[in-house]
């Protein structure tokens with residue numbers, strides 16, 4: 361079967377659009393299939409201060425739209441469709457969308473993922489105004505302030521340790537009476553002076569006036585509810601990659617992340633993955649861009665070198 365495209369990129373966030381810029385400039389016929397508007401998670405991010413080249417920071421939507429425009433200018437094609445499956449037929453890969461099927465010699469999966477949400481009042485209202493899901497991205501906005509981290513896994517403690525070096529104090533709020541994080545991380549956290557713990561506690565509501573200034577907590581052992589002052593709520597209660605449509609084709613880890621090698625290639629030759637959907641992604645704009653470029657160059661080599 362002849363393929364319509366050299367490369368189909370599923371997902372139009374930073375990783376996907378960066379890959380598209382490279383494949384199109386390498387004269388590979390490239391299609392980006394995106395569910396909604398291209399740009400991805402950065403469209404929902406306000407200030408980005410850690411992306412190199414922008415000493416005064418840059419707004420997420422500005423850089424998202426600029427990368428999209430750059431991909432368009434190189435000649436990348438776009439389709440808007442919900443991808444529900446991926447099939448491999450010999451050398452041809454078939455992306456199954458709700459609208460139609462698309463064929464290509466190579467596929468780059470850049471569908472990202474979503475942070476699990478607490479689902480409490482105030483979480484959406486104060487998103488970007490005290491509520492965040494990324495200490496590496498936003499920690500610096502809370503320099504010298506009192507903050508909380510919600511969750512007890514590796515991500516909560518690892519990112520909490522990063523945050524503890526920036527903020528005045530950090531309180532870890534965890535629903536059980538023991539942490540899930542690996543022992544070495546736990547020990548490091550227990551030894552850190554400005555880190556304290558509220559175990560068997562749940563956040564019931566995030567409150568503030570324009571921006572977060574406190575959370576309503578429940579002590580799950582006594583049922584007592586009380587307010588705890590904080591200017592930042594860092595939520596780490598898991599992350600789910602958008603990879604359900606790959607389950608029958610590509611090897612995923614237990615958390616649903618796509619397993620790749622260092623060239624971003626999956627277990628299926630010619631199928632690559634980049635960005636937050638990939639196992640061990642650092643989930644940063646810079647690393648997603650880098651992943652996308654590596655995947656694009658690998659796709660180029662796959663097509664030209666066989």
Ligand code: NAP
Nearest residue numbers: 478511512513514515516518535536539540596597598599
């Ligand atoms: P995780 O290990 O699944 O931990 C999620 C944490 O959130 C758990 O402590 C869980 O509580 C809590 N939680 C879940 N739903 C909640 C809710 N509705 N309300 C309150 N708390 C809730 O997820 P993760 O920390 O994101 O890690 C994901 C994977 O990445 C893991 O395999 C981890 O090892 C890996 N990772 C590793 C590192 C590292 O090694 N440095 C860093 C980051 C991530 P319970 O404990 O009660 O279930």
